[in-house]
Amino acid sequence: MNIKLFALTLAFFCSFYWLKADDGYRLWLRYDKIADAGVRENYKKQIQFIQVIGDSPILQSARKELESGLAGFLGINISENSAENGIVAGVAESMGALVLPEKKSELRSEGYVIFNKNNKIVVAGFDEKGTLYGCFHLLRLMGQHADLSRLDILENPKVQIRVLNHWDNLDRTVERGYAGFSIWNWHQLPHYIDPRYTDYARANASIGINGAVVTNVNANALVFRRDYLEKAAALADVFRPYGIKIYLTARFSSPIELGGLKTADPLDPIVQRWWQKKAKEIYSLIPNFGGFLVKANSEGQPGPQDYGRSHAEGANMLARALAPYGGVVMWRAFVYSHETPADRFKQAFMEFKPLDGQFDDNVLIQVKNGPIDFQPREPVSPLFGAMPQTPVIMEFQITKEYLGQGTHLVGLASMYEEVLRTDTYAKGPGSTVAKIVDGSLFNHKKTGMAGVANIGTDRNWTGHLFGQADWYAFGRLAWDPYMAASDIFKEWTQLTFPVSEKAQQTIVDMLKNSHEACVNYMTPLGLHHIMAADHHYGPGPWVDQMPRADWTSVYYHKADSLGLGFDRTTTGSDALGQYASAFCKQYVNQETCPPEFLLWFHHVPWSKQLANGKTLWENLCRDYYKGIAQVALMKKQWQSLESEIDPERFQSVWMHLTIQEKEAIWWRDACVTYFQQFSKMAIPADLEQPLHDLEYYEKLNYPYAPGIRPRW
Ligand code: BDP
Numbered sequence: 001m002n003i004k005l006f007a008l009t010l011a012f013f014c015s016f017y018w019l020k021a022d023d024g025y026r027l028w029l030r031y032d033k034i035a036d037a038g039v040r041e042n043y044k045k046q047i048q049f050i051q052v053i054g055d056s057p058i059l060q061s062a063r064k065e066l067e068s069g070l071a072g073f074l075g076i077n078i079s080e081n082s083a084e085n086g087i088v089a090g091v092a093e094s095m096g097a098l099v100l101p102e103k104k105s106e107l108r109s110e111g112y113v114i115f116n117k118n119n120k121i122v123v124a125g126f127d128e129k130g131t132l133y134g135c136f137h138l139l140r141l142m143g144q145h146a147d148l149s150r151l152d153i154l155e156n157p158k159v160q161i162r163v164l165n166h167w168d169n170l171d172r173t174v175e176r177g178y179a180g181f182s183i184w185n186w187h188q189l190p191h192y193i194d195p196r197y198t199d200y201a202r203a204n205a206s207i208g209i210n211g212a213v214v215t216n217v218n219a220n221a222l223v224f225r226r227d228y229l230e231k232a233a234a235l236a237d238v239f240r241p242y243g244i245k246i247y248l249t250a251r252f253s254s255p256i257e258l259g260g261l262k263t264a265d266p267l268d269p270i271v272q273r274w275w276q277k278k279a280k281e282i283y284s285l286i287p288n289f290g291g292f293l294v295k296a297n298s299e300g301q302p303g304p305q306d307y308g309r310s311h312a313e314g315a316n317m318l319a320r321a322l323a324p325y326g327g328v329v330m331w332r333a334f335v336y337s338h339e340t341p342a343d344r345f346k347q348a349f350m351e352f353k354p355l356d357g358q359f360d361d362n363v364l365i366q367v368k369n370g371p372i373d374f375q376p377r378e379p380v381s382p383l384f385g386a387m388p389q390t391p392v393i394m395e396f397q398i399t400k401e402y403l404g405q406g407t408h409l410v411g412l413a414s415m416y417e418e419v420l421r422t423d424t425y426a427k428g429p430g431s432t433v434a435k436i437v438d439g440s441l442f443n444h445k446k447t448g449m450a451g452v453a454n455i456g457t458d459r460n461w462t463g464h465l466f467g468q469a470d471w472y473a474f475g476r477l478a479w480d481p482y483m484a485a486s487d488i489f490k491e492w493t494q495l496t497f498p499v500s501e502k503a504q505q506t507i508v509d510m511l512k513n514s515h516e517a518c519v520n521y522m523t524p525l526g527l528h529h530i531m532a533a534d535h536h537y538g539p540g541p542w543v544d545q546m547p548r549a550d551w552t553s554v555y556y557h558k559a560d561s562l563g564l565g566f567d568r569t570t571t572g573s574d575a576l577g578q579y580a581s582a583f584c585k586q587y588v589n590q591e592t593c594p595p596e597f598l599l600w601f602h603h604v605p606w607s608k609q610l611a612n613g614k615t616l617w618e619n620l621c622r623d624y625y626k627g628i629a630q631v632a633l634m635k636k637q638w639q640s641l642e643s644e645i646d647p648e649r650f651q652s653v654w655m656h657l658t659i660q661e662k663e664a665i666w667w668r669d670a671c672v673t674y675f676q677q678f679s680k681m682a683i684p685a686d687l688e689q690p691l692h693d694l695e696y697y698e699k700l701n702y703p704y705a706p707g708i709r710p711r712w
Contacts, residue, residue: 022646024460027203027468028495030143031072035498039145044074046121046148048083052135053090057241058128062089062135065202069139089123089135099124103154110210110243111156114138121148126156129210129243133157136206143495155479158438161328161364161393161448162478163211163247164204165293166455170220170228176399176707178406179456179463184214190234197235200455201242207475211245213450217295217332218709219251221258224278233285245290247330250318252294253302254278265307266317275321283325291327292318293366293450298335311335311351312358319360330393330450331359333367333383336550343566343573344550345371349382356387364391364448369419371575372556374402374452375528376410376519379587379597380419382578384436385426393448394420394437394481398470400454402529402536403518405707406463407659409634410518411511413473413485420481425582434481449478464656465649468496469511486512499644506641510634517634519596521627521664525620526565526599529556530671535705538663539670542698557599559678563606564616565599576601595619606679617681624668625687631657631664670697 034040047070052063066087071077078086092099092107099122103113107126112134114123123138125131137155141148167175168182183196204212214235215223222228236246255261255274265271282289296303296314304314315331322329336347352365359365365387370378374397384392396416403410420434427441435441437449451474454467462468472492476483489511493504522539523530530553532540543553550556558566568575569588576584587593590602595611598604606617614622635657642650669690672683674697683689 022648024465024468024649024652025199027461028143028472028492029069029139029203029206030495030498031069031139032498033075034073034142034145036145040074043142043148044076046085047074047078047087049081049086050078051086051088052131053088053094054128056128058132058243059090061202061205061241062128062132065132065139066135069142073142085119087121087123087138089131090125091127091131092124095122095124098122106154106156108156109160110208111154112137113155114151114153116149116151121151132205132243133208140206140491140495143498144491145494157208157479158481159447159449159478160439160445161211161290161330161450162209162475163213163290163330163448163450164209164398164453164455164474165213165217165395165450166453167216167218167399168214169216170222174456174707175216175218175709176397176401176452177454177456178399178706179454179458179461179467181457183455183457184235186228186231189231193234193238197238198242201239201244203461203471204244204475205242207472208479209475210243211247211290212239213247213249213290213293213330215249217249217293218299218301219249219295221251221254223248224250224254224258224282226281229282229285236286236288240288245288246286247290247293248282250292250294251302252296252304252306252314263307264302266304266309266314267307272317272321275318279321279325279327283327289325289327291322291329291362293330293332294318295332295334297337298332305337310355310358312355312363315363316358316360319362323360323362326362328362328364328446330364330366330448332395333365333381334373334395343568343575344555345566345568345575346573346578349386349578352383353386355390357389359390361446364393364446366393366395366448366450368395368397369416372529376403376515376523377415377418377526377596378528379600380422380424380433382575384433385424385431385441385580386578388426388442391439391444391446391448392436393450394433395450395452396474397452398454398467398474399452399707400467400470401707402531403522404660404663405537405705406467407656407663408518409464409466409510409514409653409657409660411466411473411485411489411514412470413477413488414512414515416473416477417483417485420477423583425580429582431580437481449474449481451475451478460652465653466511466656468492497645499641503641503644506637510637513630514634517627517630517664519627520623520630521667524623524627525595525616526597526601527557527671528600529553532702535702535708537702537705538700539667539674539697541671541674542694557675558603559675561678561680563604563608564620564675564678565603566601567603568601572603606681615681617675617679618684620675621672621683621687624672628661628664628668631661635661665691666697670694673697 050066092104110129112125112130123134172182253264255264259274297305319329333348336344367383371381424431439447469492473488489508493507530541532538533543541553546552607615673690673694
């Protein structure tokens with residue numbers, strides 16, 4: 001081969017290597033050869049064999065993962081052999097004297113211990129799933145180059161059901177999805193099993209996720225037809241060896257649409273029988289089926305109220321069909337009715353609180369983190385703490401419907417942390433949301449956390465590479481809602497970007513500041529729901545014509561010549577009255593309300609001086625401008641990493657940051673210009689003036705913005 005040809009071939013293979021190695025597909029499970037020879041050699045001495053005791057499908061997954069992880073990290077193949085030093089993994093009960101009774105007694109369902117004993121690294125699970133999670137934990141430690149010689153780890157999940165909610169339609173569109181189409185290829189299932197399903201299951205198992213609702217909450221009854229159930233069963237078969245249960249969304253009117261019945265009344269015995277038969281059929285195909293997620297009587301979806309029945313009567317009817325098989329119903333509290341004129345903020349509480357104590361044991365009430373709808377920042381929903389007799393589970397949105405969608409870098413762990421650490425005062429000080437979610441506050445055994453997935457067919461799964469950090473954070477917090485966002489950011493960064501410590505710190509800093517930046521350039525000081533109509537892409541504070549008043553922006557910001565914000569005190573809608581009084585106290589007074597929630601609860605005069613001595617108007621302007629400066633800083637920080645990060649991932653994030661900066665300026669200029677009509681005050685002279693007039697921003701339109709929900 002001549003030199004030129006050789007060089008060309010080399011270049012081709014190198015570029016192919018980059019493409020393959022760094023398109024982001026491998027997520028945080030990269031398993032690249034550890035560059036630090038010291039660390040690598042140490043690991044090689046410590047791990048010369050892998051022994052997984054037992055051969056069930058879940059334990060086989062654990063073995064495979066250890067083998068491929070170690071082969072990658074160390075660059076050699078290790079499996080069972082007679083060497084002295086190595087890894088022994090298995091279910092604690094099957095490991096004899098290797099696991100002392102004291103250790104065993106600390107283990108709970110799906111938990112594990114990892115420790116050193118007789119030259120071995122022992123991973124012992126309470127059960128098979130625990131063993132698998134323990135093996136992933138060990139691999140994570142290796143990805144972080146941790147010292148493996150003094151391990152003493154005990155982990156039990158604090159939350160029982162840790163589940164992704166895919167808002168995926170059977171036609172493969174994804175409601176509020178910004179990473180391509182649905183990864184579930186219903187048309188080709190059950191015969192074509194995309195290898196991606198296995199990688200999906202691996203990724204979830206690696207962060208402790210143990211369930212997947214694969215269909216949209218705006219549900220299609222078709223999924224209960226036999227052929228679709230067979231497709232779902234094929235997915236369940238792929239998930240099972242990774243400890244993941246499949247769940248489906250149940251359209252309440254399925255007995256009519258699919259069963260040909262005249263009614264779906266939950267008190268009608270024929271309807272009850274239809275669901276019982278359906279449950280039996282499902283379990284005959286999917287023995288470990290998890291249960292149903294239900295959106296009923298919300299945004300046009302059918303439900304028990306269509307027949308004059310309550311949410312409890314509807315939920316219990318489904319729960320009784322599933323109970324013989326151990327299935328659960330996750331019934332969503334995201335409801336607001338067409339008829340009720342009350343502040344939308346208050347409606348879920350008004351409907352659900354009176355039902356506390358009426359739900360069957362296998363019903364969990366799934367509540368969005370905030371009272372309105374996944375805004376960049378929301379106060380916690382007053383339902384947390386208000387239903388002591390009912391397991392209330394958390395619903396977070398991982399996909400960024402209202403947070404810049406597919407193109408903005410916003411590390412959601414900070415937002416999740418803020419919510420979970422909020423004190424509801426439901427049982428006095430210290431009644432944090434985390435304690436409600438983990439069941440400890442009201443002593444519930446059934447607990448759960450759901451995350452609306454941000455996954456699609458994009459090669460890197462999440463579109464924006466940093467969206468992976470949100471998927472990761474969700475899993476980690478569902479396992480342990482007390483984890484600190486900063487630790488999660490660090491873990492994810494170490495596993496995703498094996499660059500210098502300094503560079504990793506820069507990435508962590510970007511993630512840490514990104515949520516506040518987004519709040520600043522979109523909805524500072526407690527503004528909310530001012531996104532453009534329907535697709536929620538970009539600003540739309542002027543939106544005032546929609547089929548429902550509470551879908552408009554003017555309903556929420558209430559800007560007028562006097563001021564800005566929604567009065568939710570006793571002089572207004574009194575939504576604050578739904579919280580415990582100690583919680584209320586912090587917000588009820590304009591003077592002392594934390595500025596980040598001010599406009600959620602108060603209509604504040606434009607010229608009112610806030611605690612920092614500046615007027616509301618000036619604070620508003622300065623926050624919007626600060627948001628831009630924060631994005632500009634993120635760009636600069638990312639740019640400083642160019643020499644350390646592979647070109648493909650560097651460029652992809654860089655281009656998204658460029659879009660984010662442009663859109664942040666769009667948000668700022670559109671909002672400041674819009675609100676200025678009411679404040680009639682000048683933008684502080686030291687700030688650069690908006691680029692265009694209001695009419696320009698109002699005319700922009702995006703008919704093909706992705707992820708839209710069809711209107712019924
Ligand atoms: C809103 C979305 C809508 C969902 C709804 C829900 O805009 O697409 O169907 O929530 O959670 O955030 O049911």
